[in-house]
Amino acid sequence: MVRERGISTSAIIGIVVVILVIAIAGAYLATRGGGAPATTTASPSTTTTAPATTTTTTTTVAPPKGTLIVAMGTDASTLDPQDATDNPSEMVNRIIYEGLVEFDQNLNIKPMLAESWDIKDNGTTYVFHLRKGVFFQDGTPFDAYAVKTNFDRVLNSTLKLQRYSLYAPIISSVEVIDNYTVAFHLKMPFGAFLNDLAHGAGLIISPTLINSGKDVKTNPVGTGPYMLQEWVKGDHITLVANPNYWNKTAAPKFEKIIIKVVADDKARENLLKTGDVDLVLRIPPVDVASLNGTGNIITRAYPTSRVIYIAMNLMNQKFQDVRVRQAFNYAVDKEAIINSILNGLGKPATSPLASSTYGYCYAGYYKYNVTLAKELLKEAGWWDRDGDGYVENANGQKLEVNLWTPQGRYVGDYQMAQAVQSYLNAIGVKVNLQVWEWTSYLNEVRKPYNQSQNKELFLMGWAPSTGEGDWVLRPLLASWMWAPAGSNYGYYNNTQVDELIQKQMVTLGQDRLNAMCQAQKIVYNDAPWIFMVEMYDTLGMKSNVKGVVYLPIEIVMLKYAYSG
Amino acid sequence: MLLIPTLLGASIIIFLMIHFLPGDPAQILAGPDATLQDIQNMRIRLGLDKPLPVQYFLFMERLLTWNLGNSLVSGFPITSLIVPRFLNTLKLALLAISISLAIGIVLGIVAALKRNTTVDRIVMIFALLGVSMPVFLLAVLLIVIFSIKLHILPATVIGSTPSIRHLVLPSLTLGLIGAAPIARMTRSSMIEALSQEYIKTSEAFGFSIRKIILVYALRNALIPVVTVAGLNFGYLLAGAVITETVFAYPGLGRLIVDSIFARDYPVVQFGLMMIVALFAVVNTVVDVLYALINPRVRLE
Numbered sequence: 001m002v003r004e005r006g007i008s009t010s011a012i013i014g015i016v017v018v019i020l021v022i023a024i025a026g027a028y029l030a031t032r033g034g035g036a037p038a039t040t041t042a043s044p045s046t047t048t049t050a051p052a053t054t055t056t057t058t059t060t061v062a063p064p065k066g067t068l069i070v071a072m073g074t075d076a077s078t079l080d081p082q083d084a085t086d087n088p089s090e091m092v093n094r095i096i097y098e099g100l101v102e103f104d105q106n107l108n109i110k111p112m113l114a115e116s117w118d119i120k121d122n123g124t125t126y127v128f129h130l131r132k133g134v135f136f137q138d139g140t141p142f143d144a145y146a147v148k149t150n151f152d153r154v155l156n157s158t159l160k161l162q163r164y165s166l167y168a169p170i171i172s173s174v175e176v177i178d179n180y181t182v183a184f185h186l187k188m189p190f191g192a193f194l195n196d197l198a199h200g201a202g203l204i205i206s207p208t209l210i211n212s213g214k215d216v217k218t219n220p221v222g223t224g225p226y227m228l229q230e231w232v233k234g235d236h237i238t239l240v241a242n243p244n245y246w247n248k249t250a251a252p253k254f255e256k257i258i259i260k261v262v263a264d265d266k267a268r269e270n271l272l273k274t275g276d277v278d279l280v281l282r283i284p285p286v287d288v289a290s291l292n293g294t295g296n297i298i299t300r301a302y303p304t305s306r307v308i309y310i311a312m313n314l315m316n317q318k319f320q321d322v323r324v325r326q327a328f329n330y331a332v333d334k335e336a337i338i339n340s341i342l343n344g345l346g347k348p349a350t351s352p353l354a355s356s357t358y359g360y361c362y363a364g365y366y367k368y369n370v371t372l373a374k375e376l377l378k379e380a381g382w383w384d385r386d387g388d389g390y391v392e393n394a395n396g397q398k399l400e401v402n403l404w405t406p407q408g409r410y411v412g413d414y415q416m417a418q419a420v421q422s423y424l425n426a427i428g429v430k431v432n433l434q435v436w437e438w439t440s441y442l443n444e445v446r447k448p449y450n451q452s453q454n455k456e457l458f459l460m461g462w463a464p465s466t467g468e469g470d471w472v473l474r475p476l477l478a479s480w481m482w483a484p485a486g487s488n489y490g491y492y493n494n495t496q497v498d499e500l501i502q503k504q505m506v507t508l509g510q511d512r513l514n515a516m517c518q519a520q521k522i523v524y525n526d527a528p529w530i531f532m533v534e535m536y537d538t539l540g541m542k543s544n545v546k547g548v549v550y551l552p553i554e555i556v557m558l559k560y561a562y563s564g
Numbered sequence: 565m566l567l568i569p570t571l572l573g574a575s576i577i578i579f580l581m582i583h584f585l586p587g588d589p590a591q592i593l594a595g596p597d598a599t600l601q602d603i604q605n606m607r608i609r610l611g612l613d614k615p616l617p618v619q620y621f622l623f624m625e626r627l628l629t630w631n632l633g634n635s636l637v638s639g640f641p642i643t644s645l646i647v648p649r650f651l652n653t654l655k656l657a658l659l660a661i662s663i664s665l666a667i668g669i670v671l672g673i674v675a676a677l678k679r680n681t682t683v684d685r686i687v688m689i690f691a692l693l694g695v696s697m698p699v700f701l702l703a704v705l706l707i708v709i710f711s712i713k714l715h716i717l718p719a720t721v722i723g724s725t726p727s728i729r730h731l732v733l734p735s736l737t738l739g740l741i742g743a744a745p746i747a748r749m750t751r752s753s754m755i756e757a758l759s760q761e762y763i764k765t766s767e768a769f770g771f772s773i774r775k776i777i778l779v780y781a782l783r784n785a786l787i788p789v790v791t792v793a794g795l796n797f798g799y800l801l802a803g804a805v806i807t808e809t810v811f812a813y814p815g816l817g818r819l820i821v822d823s824i825f826a827r828d829y830p831v832v833q834f835g836l837m838m839i840v841a842l843f844a845v846v847n848t849v850v851d852v853l854y855a856l857i858n859p860r861v862r863l864e
Contacts, residue, residue, distance in 0.1 A: 069722055071812075075822075077593075077637055085595025160605045162595060217639055232648075233640045234822060235814040236722070260722055262812040263822070267720075270704070271812070274711035274719045439587030439827055446591065484600050 064241040067256040068545070068561055071268045072281040075234050075261045078217035081203040082154040082161045087554050090200035090465075092259060095239055095559045096137075097203035097222030100128055100147070101194055105549050107305075107358055107467040109194045113142060113204060113223065123189030123508050130180040134246040136206035137227045144182040148174045149207035151184075163201035170196065191504060191512040195358065195466040200555075225252040225559050236260045253547075253562035272297055272540050279541040279548065281556060285343040285411060288538050296543045301345050301536045302550040305354040306463035307472075308410060309529040310403070310420060311490035313456050315449040318401060325527035327376035328457075329366035332423045336368070338533055341412040341419065345536040351520045352472055354534040356552040359469030359504075361517035363524035366531065373427045384428050391428035400430040404445075404458040406438045416532065417459050431457075445489045449482065460489065461535065467553045469516045473501050477523055492528040567844050574840040575627070575833075579620050582824070582832050588612075589636050589827035610636050612829075623833055637828045645819060646835055652726060653815040656735055657800035663739025664746055665793055671743070672750020672789075673782065679755060687747060694744025703737045703810040720812040734811045738804055742796050749792050753785035760784070786857050794850035798843045 076089040081097055084090055100114040114128040134142035151174045154161050170190045175183045186193065196202065206221035220228050223246065226239035237259045241252035260277060262268045265284050269291065271277045283291060283299055292299040312319040312328070319325055334348035347355075351363040377383065382391040382399050390398045401424070405417035414435055421431040436444065445458055464471035475481050478501050481488040497519050504515035524531070537554055546564040549557035590606040591598070598606075607613050611622070626632055632642035675687040710733060711719040721730045757763070758781050766776045805817035816835060823831040 075638075078639070085593075085598070160609055162593075162598070162602065162606075165599050165602055215639065232814065233635075233638050233645055234649075234819055235812075238723075258722060260720070260812065262720065263818070264809045264812075266704070267810050267812055270707050270712065271720055274707065275715070276711070276718055276720055276722060437587075437825075439592055439825065440585070442591055443587045484603075486599065 062251075062253070064252045064255045066254055066563055067258060068254045068279065068558070068563070069258045069260060069277040070279045070281070070558060071260045071262040071271055071277045073261070073263055073265070073268070076231075076237065076259075079220035079228065079231070080161075080216035081205065082150075082163045082201055083217060084200060085162050091555055091558070092237055092239075093200055093203050093220070093222075094224075094555065094557060095226045095257065096220045096224045096228060097205065098224050099197060099199075099202040099204060100130075101198045101202075103198045103467060103551050103553070105551060107356065107552060109198055117194075119508075123191075123193075124186045126184045126186070126193060127177070128182050128184070130182065131246075132180055134223055135244060136208070136221055136223050137242055137244075138206050138208055138221045139244075140206050140208040140221075142204070142223055143179045144176040145179075146204060146207045147182045148176050149210055150204050153205075153210055154201065166196060166199065166201055189506045189508065191506070191508050192466055192468050192470045195468045199466050225250065226254075226257055229256070234261060250560065252559070257558060257561075259558075269540065272542075275542075278545050279539065279558075279561075281539060282411070283538040283540040285341075285345045285536075285538065288343065288345065288540075291540055297540060298543050299538060299540045300550070301538050303347070303354070303356050303552060304463060304535050304537045304554050305357040305467060305552045306410075306461050306535040306537075306554060307349045307352065307354050308413070308416065308459065308461045308532040308535060309349065309352070310417075310457050310459050310532060311529050313449075313452060313458075313490055314493070314528055315452070315491045316456055318399065318456065321380040322525075322527060323376040323380040324382070324399075326366065327373040327380070327427065328424065328429075328530050329527050330369045330373035330376065331427045331429075332366075332420055332530055332532070333368035334531075334533060337416055337419050341415045342533065342536070345538065346533040349531040349534050350524075352477065352523050352529070352531070353469050353516075353520060354463075354552070356534075357464060357469055357472065358467055359513060359516040361513075361520055363517075363520040366527075370427060377427060377429075382428070389428060390430050398430060399428070400432070402432050402434060402454055402456040404434050404436055404441065404455065406441045406459070407435045409438050409441075410459075410461045411535065413459055413461075420457075420459075420530065446483045448484055449491050452483075455489075457530070458489070459532075462487070463554055465553055467551070469520075470501075470505060473497075473504070473516065473519055473523075477501070477519075477528070490528050492523075492526070494522060494526060497522050497526075567848075570844055571837070571841060575624065575837060576620070578833055578836045578840070579623055582827075582829050583616060583619075585824075585827065587827055589829065592826060593637060623830070626830075627834065627837060632834050633830060635823075635828055635831050637823070637826045637831075642831055642834055645831060646816070646838060649814060649816045649819045650838060652813065653801060653817065655726065655731060656738065656804070656813065656815060657797060659731055659735035660738035660742060660800055660804075661793060661797045663735060664742035664796065667739065667743040668746025668793075669750050669782075669789065671747040673754055673777065675747065675751040676754035676758065677777070684751075688751070691744040691747045691751075694741055695748070697741065699737060699741050699804070700806050700810050702741060703734070703807055706733050706737055707810070721814060726813070730813075734804075734807050734813050737807050737811075738800060742793075742800075745792050745796070746789055749789050750785060753788050754781060757781040757784045783857060787854060790850060790853050790857065794846055794853075798846045801842050801846065802839045 072088060074088045076092045077086050078084050078089050079093060081093045084093060098112050100112060101109050102112040104110050113131055113134060115131050116129045118127045120127060130144060136142060154163055154167055155171060157164060170186055171184055172187045173185045177183055203222060205216060209216060209221045225242050225245045227242050229240045230238040239257040241255055245251050262271060268280045269283055269287060272280045288299045288301055291297055312325060338344060338346040348365060350365050351360055353360040377391055381393050384390065385392045392398050403417055403421055405414055407414040417433060421433045424431045445455060462472060462476060475487045477488060477492050477497060479493040479498050482491050483489045500515045500519035504512045507515060544563050545561060547560045547562045549560055551557060590603050590610060590612060594602045594606045634641055635645060671687045675684045678684045707719045710717040717732050718730055763776060763781060766780055805821050808815040808818040820832055820835040
């Protein structure tokens with residue numbers, strides 16, 4: 001350093017102190033003053049601080065009190081049920097809105113805004129008798145016109161709502177018969193119609209809101225027990241008790257529900273331990289047992305309708321022979337994967353459908369059997385001809401496959417793919433494992449077959465949002481649903497299965513179940529996938545949180561929760 | 565000023581980078597069970613069917629008129645997403661850098677004065693730990709101690725605006741980690757400054773030891789420290805994503821990372837532009853500080 005001349009009197013420590021004072025004062029002021037968050041205020045009349053107890057003290061109903069704080073991994077993307085395709089949105093929507101019918105915890109259909117219904121004209125007309133005395137959160141009465149306004153909206157193709165494609169192929173028109181009777185006329189008999197109405201897209205929006213032209217996705221108004229107070233995008237959603245909720249026996253028990261977005265699994269778990277939150281979605285399987293009973297924390301695991309599978313690109317020569325595909329299934333020890341990777345939270349898939357999905361029937365089980373797997377490969381012409389540990393065909397070509405997987409999309413996805421890699425290695429198949437970021441992955445697996453030469457084995461998961469088998473078999477296995485048109489990413493094509501899928505769509509009751517069951521068995525024997533596991537989902541909560549209902553379609557029903 | 569070309573260049577790079585990422589926002593938004601038509605409709609709705617240069621000029625137009633439009637994914641106005649997040653990040657960054665400077669400079673001076681003693685070694689071990697410890701580890705340690713065991717500080721922000729209490733643990737995490745390089749830098753440049761001849765001269769003049777250390781030596785030692793702190797502050801403003809994730813803190817970094825995964829192009833673009841602009845401003849401020857600390861540095 002060069003010598004310094006001209007020593008000034010301003011002490012350097014002064015600079016340091018000034019920096020500190022400015023910084024701390026700045027931080028303090030910023031905390032106190034500016035920085036009002038971006039919020040969406042639902043109804044201007046809702047007061048934020050005054051306890052919401054005064055208005056609800058009717059005869060016997062206990063006033064709502066306290067706050068339920070819930071942590072989930074991803075924020076809702078829209079509070080417009082007819083435009084929502086993701087679970088976090090549906091979970092919030094199911095607190096604010098109600099549908100004509102609702103799922104119970106076994107995915108049976110129960111009445112909600114409709115008290116009863118009649119099915120007429122060979123299943124092409126559904127007449128719903130609506131509940132009286134129900135009001136939306138904005139005071140609009142609920143009636144047949146409200147129902148018609150809702151379905152006219154989702155069926156309006158110019159609005160380009162995401163759930164247009166769920167209803168448009170089925171519903172031809174909605175007719176108001178009288179104030180409290182409404183008829184749905186279908187284009188064909190459709191076995192899964194009530195499930196489609198119990199679906200998150202069937203939640204009923206206030207017709208006043210729809211007609212106002214306001215943005216539904218940020219200004220939701222339903223008939224549900226809680227209403228939106230504030231949505232700080234990416235951070236939290238605050239719901240407050242609806243003081244005028246129609247169903248006094250299921251009146252809201254909490255003054256507020258705050259849903260906080262906490263992306264990291266460990267961070268969510270920590271917040272439960274610190275007591276900052278009451279209920280946490282998706283505890284990593286490895287911690288479920290150890291966390292249960294720590295302090296006042298309990299954990300729960302629930303079977304879901306999600307099946308994890310490893311699809312094969314059936315347009316690829318390597319997977320033409322059904323014996324090869326079956327060999328791959330026999331080579332993988334599903335039970336070991338469940339025990340070591342999922343800590344026992346799962347069960348082997350015995351059909352393309354999970355056992356909690358309506359229409360499931362046991363189709364078979366490729367129980368782990370290396371000998372059998374090797375025999376099947378040998379019958380198909382693949383065995384280790386040169387003694388290098390890998391199988392070859394008559395031309396000396398090795399059986400080498402790409403296995404693609406996302407990481408973090410499904411619990412244990414990457415670890416499962418790793419396990420499959422070593423299981424296939426054990427029968428002499430060389431596997432190149434490749435991990436993808438989810439968005440790029442989706443883009444890649446959705447490509448048409450003539451652009452998918454490198455796609456060979458790829459891990460996917462599917463949970464039907466309608467809770468029934470049509471929404472597994474049709475999008476995943478019908479030949480007209482080949483990617484990119486649908487989600488049949490492995491280009492499975494079986495005429496018999498196509499016919500059965502069409503049959504189950506237009507039949508009801510036992511006929512429909514039989515058709516679905518037959519389809520499942522054929523698919524299982526065709527082995528277009530390595531059938532992996534039925535996933536479980538997990539919750540962690542304080543022991544005083546009661547009344548949380550878990551639907552196997554991976555939806556947590558928070559509206560019935562209470563503190564006890 | 566180099567500010568304008570820097571920002572222009574950054575805008576082009578940022579725009580191209582996000583568009584060159586594989587993956588299609590329309591596909592994500594349309595959901596897993598979308599048909600091809602659903603996806604195409606979504607693409608038109610989002611304006612992604614237009615050619616890239618057109619999209620770039622639209623982006624610049626919106627930036628220059630500060631009419632940022634809405635998020636592709638959530639439909640929220642982008643200003644309402646970015647501005648509060650940015651203020652949250654600013655609070656955190658200011659507190660963290662203050663903690664870093666206070667701890668780092670004091671420890672650095674002490675270590676330099678007690679050079680090669682036990683005190684010096686303890687300080688340097690602390691600094692080494694700080695430099696090598698991953699930020700998430702320190703964050704989790706602090707949560708375990710203060711939130712889970714002692715129950716005296718919250719581990720996250722529940723509700724609208726973070727208060728000082730909510731800021732303590734995340735800013736301490738970032739501040740302690742940031743203090744380490746500052747302590748090391750202060751120590752070495754203090755040692756160098758103290759060995760200069762003018763210090764001996766000052767001693768000969770009979771100035772007090774305190775004045776010599778805090779005024780003459782520290783002043784010369786501060787230049788590299790300010791450089792390090794300025795860079796660190798810039799990074800903190802860009803969003804301490806990992807810290808924000810562990811504490812579920814509503815800061816800018818998390819917003820941008822979430823938006824990248826969702827391919828929410830405009831939020832990523834405007835968020836990054838904001839960071840670039842701030843980085844440039846912080847650099848300018850650091851240059852001004854150089855001149856304040858050492859008058860021989862002249863601003864052009």
